[in-house]
Amino acid sequence: MATIKDVAKEAGVATGTVSRYLNGIELKKENRVKVEAAIEKLNFKINTIARCLKINRTNTIGIVIPDFTDIYSTTIVRSMEQKLYEYGYNIFVCDSWGSLEMERDKVEILVQKLVDGLIIYPCSDDISHLSRARENGLPVVTIDMAVKDFECDQVLSDNINATYKAVEWLIANNHKRIGIINGQVHRFTSGERLRGYQRAHEDYSLKIDRLLVKNSGYGETSGYESLIELMKLKDPPTAVLACNYYTTVGSVKAINQLGIKVPEELSLIGFDDLGLSEVVKPALTVITQPMEEIGRTAAELILSRINGDYHDFPTVVRLKTGFILRESARRY
């Protein structure tokens, strides 16, 4: 692999001259031509590693998500990448496999690879490993998770009002027994989404039957099993709210298997308008999160911090969710 020295020798100039050429500084035409010829001839490529070592920047943002195959995460990542690429940054995406240990490991790897910033979708509310990252002067932005005991920028959906609006709609449409299929209690978004469910009940003086509250996890299997359990109750719900995309998928699976008619026998409200929604029959009513906006916002925040703009640090951005009424929910 040809180095900058080889190019300099070939062109008969000094290495500094080549370096300046590479950095877009104008040189004497004569030299420029020679340098260009040498680069072409030797098929020279700049060695990014050496450059990074020198300037102590990599123009790379590390991103950690719990699962590469989770379309909610990847949709956000895609939007981040678009924004960051625009500003000359690349992304280094890691998968924590939903494990805290792995997450720590990946963060460590990213820090050692000298990324210029870290955007993380934590898989738990233990983010003690992030403080070490920040000690190295690394900006950190979290997604989908409010973090205590650690100052950093955060981008969140307005989870509380998301479920509040959905439950409110159901109550307004005469539903009184509303099931909720939620993530585990210790997860941040689960807590908020449950909170919205509770608030709507409070505000309309409706009592919550604890049997209608499921929180075994955000996975497809959890959604599937929870829905079956709900419908096996002596007094089953007339409507069910699934609190993320995969519990929605699991719920639909269970509904199909049980042969339940939607919306005649059960109203279903899902989460995130991703692929499935319009494909299943009847089309799903869903709560939507602004995924592109989440990604873009996180990208913009990290870019600000990298550029030393800390005037609004730390910022917590709450993004509004939507509600798309389709056929799977109706008046009871």
Place this chain on the structure above:
Amino acid sequence: MATIKDVAKEAGVATGTVSRYLNGIELKKENRVKVEAAIEKLNFKINTIARCLKINRTNTIGIVIPDFTDIYSTTIVRSMEQKLYEYGYNIFVCDSWGSLEMERDKVEILVQKLVDGLIIYPCSDDISHLSRARENGLPVVTIDMAVKDFECDQVLSDNINATYKAVEWLIANNHKRIGIINGQVHRFTSGERLRGYQRAHEDYSLKIDRLLVKNSGYGETSGYESLIELMKLKDPPTAVLACNYYTTVGSVKAINQLGIKVPEELSLIGFDDLGLSEVVKPALTVITQPMEEIGRTAAELILSRINGDYHDFPTVVRLKTGFILRESARRY
């Protein structure tokens, strides 16, 4: 940020000694204790960039896929990551946005970041940019794409027999007008999948009606529109084969919208057993690709090449596909 020199000074030893300690070489107990104390005290972290510059390896594999949100791709990536991580390699995943120009750009970035190998899911059959990567001694493995005019390892599904088996099943079950919704003709997998369709027709002396062959693209919209066009024909098909996951999704959408009864009025065979298959009603009959195996195989190949094992170079691995019979296809 503390450097190895600081540690050496703090411990009162030479930098080489610290380096040897970091690389797991045993030192005199006395020195080991001093070095460990110094590392702890200074919160020293090894500088990966500097190390890479020296040893000329990054322990990182670059991966380029057409779309972060494409679950077929990410499932494969996940399986690659699992294997590579096991061997101490990280992955650097890039999204080509389905554009050749972007793909070139991303490959260039990866080469400059000095990844140790490149696994690529090309978005077209123009892979001229890969030869440059290989000139730098970089092993290249392609996924999902047979490549001409360029020697490299390739991991492919057995596309021809995949569609052959599906069409054969349909023919054996008395279907004579079989529609196919395929990717664009210039795409490699499309060509092969069409070939399987054709061969099955040949082998059973069935003539192909050109009107039944759609090839407007692998996207959801293409699938949606193609299915509608097929069903609008004077003599519509009795069965339709969608040739990737997204055309399958689009087809299901169209079927729901048109109110077509499956399998009574139309048999549908989809591609890839991903999420959707068991959620829609009736459950989808699908051709499956061994995604985990594709990822694992590609990872193993690149690891071999990195370790200098070229005894079977270049290798083309053809992996067998499966066929899951569910409710969406039946005897005509």
Place this chain on the structure above:
DNA sequence: TTGTACGCGTTATCAC
């Protein structure tokens, strides 16, 4: 404008 010398943090190679 151009050329030179040095620094970045680590590893490898010598002598000791």
Place this chain on the structure above:
DNA sequence: GTGATAACGCGTACAA
């Protein structure tokens, strides 16, 4: 074993 020192490839002063 250990210590000193020369690489690795690039950027950047500073002097010419």
